Amino acid sequence: MEDKTEEKKVISIEDRIPKLKEERKKKANRRLIFYLTIFFILIACVVYLQSPYSNVKEITVTGNDVVPIEEIKELSGIDDETNIWMLQKRIAKKDIEGHPLIESMTIKRSLPQTVKITVTEFNIIGYTEEKGKYYPVLVDGSVLKDYPMSYRGDRPFILNFDEQAYMEMIATQLNELPEHVLRLISEVSWEPTKNNKNKILLYMNDGFIVDATLRDFSDKMKNYPSIIAQLDPKEKGIVHMGVGIYFEKIKKK
Structure with missing residues (x-):
């Protein structure tokens, strides 16, 4: 009985040897395919990186x-x-x-x-002019003297603001205006007097002039379209926006 059992074991192992060899061969083939795939991917990457694509x-x-x-x-x-x-x-x-x-x-x-x-x-709030060149003014009042540019017509000229503190004030006030009101202003000029250093004049694209105070003019200018709507467009004059708001017709010479 023992001889027969040993004989079966020998036969069983001999039967498994070809299967083991086949499995090893398949594993080796899979490993080879994997390495070849990686190799060709790397080659493709190198070719791609060196190509115009x-x-x-x-x-x-x-x-x-x-x-x-x-x-x-x-x-x-x-x-x-x-x-x-x-x-x-x-x-x-x-x-x-x-x-x-x-x-x-x-x-x-x-x-x-x-x-x-x-x-x-950066938001351009206006322009200054010097020797025929236009320089953008930013919302912080800085003037970009190193970047002259063509006038675009969508922001006012800022004139006579020779002191930086007042330039910063007008820039802040202009920045607080609605876009549609800002586009109505052609020029804003600082016109200080002995009694009122904050006096400014605004020359509007519609031909009117606005006499205002620098510190609070943005709040009052927001109402400019409704004020002008009540005036005769043929009668040009000055809209005073100080303590009160009133219209002064310019007398024709």
Whole structure:
């Protein structure tokens, strides 16, 4: 009986040897396929990264109103030879935000070959004029003397504000106006007197003049459209917005 049992064990092991060899062969094949797949993927990545298909094909810029798109693209340092995976985002951000009219920016990849730049500009509240050149005035009263630009007609000229403290005050007041009222102003001039250093004159696009006080004129100017609606547009004059509001017709000479 023992001889027969041992014989069966020998036969059983001999039967399993081919199966074990087959399983090992399959494992070896699977391992080879895995390594070959990784190898070809790496080769494909290298070829892709060295090909024009990994370069930036399009740069989109949004959020800008004043700064030209081409100027922002140039500041980014990105062109059609830039690899989309090698973007120098920090450098681009630093250079673009270094522009005097740009407050902040973001930059994102949009595969396969697009870079999206979004900027937020500082708000221009008016312009000053010097020797035929126009300089933007920001909401904090700073004048960008290093960035002359063409007059766009959507903001007033700010004239005679020779003291920075008063320039900051007028910038703050203008910034508090509704957009539709701000666009009605052609010029605002500081006209201080001995008794009233806050006196200003506003020359409106509709031909009227507004005599106001610097400190609170934004609150009163919000009512300008409704005030003018009650006047005869053919009779030009001065709208006084001091203690009270009244209209003074300009006498024709």
